[in-house]
Amino acid sequence: MIRIGTRGSRLALWQAHFVQAELRKHGIESELEVIKTQGDRVQHLGFDKLEGKGFFTKEIEDALLEGRVDCAVHSLKDLPTNQPEGLVLAALSYRASVEDVVLIHKDRVVKGQPLWLGEGATIGTSSNRRKAVLRDLHPGLVPVDIRGNVPTRMKKALSGELDAVVLAAAGLERLELDLSELEVIRPSPREFVPAPGQGVMAVQTREDDIEMRKKLSLLHHPVVGECTNVERTVLNLMEGGCSMPLGVYCEKDQLGNYHVWAAYAPDAAAPLRRVQVSRSTRAGLPEEVVSQLLNGTSD
Structure with a gap:
């Protein structure tokens, strides 16, 4: 029986139940373990006032590392881009409406x-x-x-x-x-640019748990992984967390080309800089987006 760590909000539980149902399709049974995070406990402060990164994920990740749960379900947009040592993302879900x-x-x-x-x-x-x-x-x-x-x-x-x-x-x-x-x-996500990874659920587990990683890989959506990897790499290169005024959205078209829309401001009150970059490959794409966001120039 797999133990799945999750937050206790209605949406978090919906996501955990979704993953549970997907696992069941492959004959894998599981149970949910609800874990309270800093973001759940501290409701009176804005995100930019909370300390550090990962305030909706840290306690769940601690439970994973300590072996109290076998995997965890997160909203991808809540996850810091750098995984804690010993943890990996084993699967990304389908992408719901992104806007x-x-x-x-x-x-x-x-x-x-x-x-x-x-x-x-x-x-x-x-x-x-x-x-x-x-x-x-x-x-x-x-x-x-x-x-x-x-x-x-x-x-x-x-x-x-x-x-x-x-x-x-x-x-x-x-x-x-x-x-x-x-x-x-419903503004277009190309205009009202969403958070990196918005609309996607991520399933996280321990890096050394190879059997668990194999089971969870059955749930992975490769194209979602490619596009959100571009978005989160931009976020990582910008050294940003949940509170950074940065939107990044990547689409892959039927010909295999990648199109990225990004919007960034140094702070919430500063003028917004928008960029749009298209390439036939992901190689160098996040770096190009960041170069244009910060300098208004191409590499």
């Missing part, structure tokens, strides 16, 4: 304005990346830090406490939340 979604209270919609929001509208997000992109698309918005699980954040717009909130489409879809009482704006 961010703007959910607006129906009485606060202003058609004709960017994102259908008026000057001075309040919009909930604790993500520096989202704040920087919002400022670029609509400088008149007022970002407000919000924390909590997906349904809790959604209710901030539903109740009218805020005019709107920004959430990942993947979480809304996986939880099958009812959005009928809200106006839903």
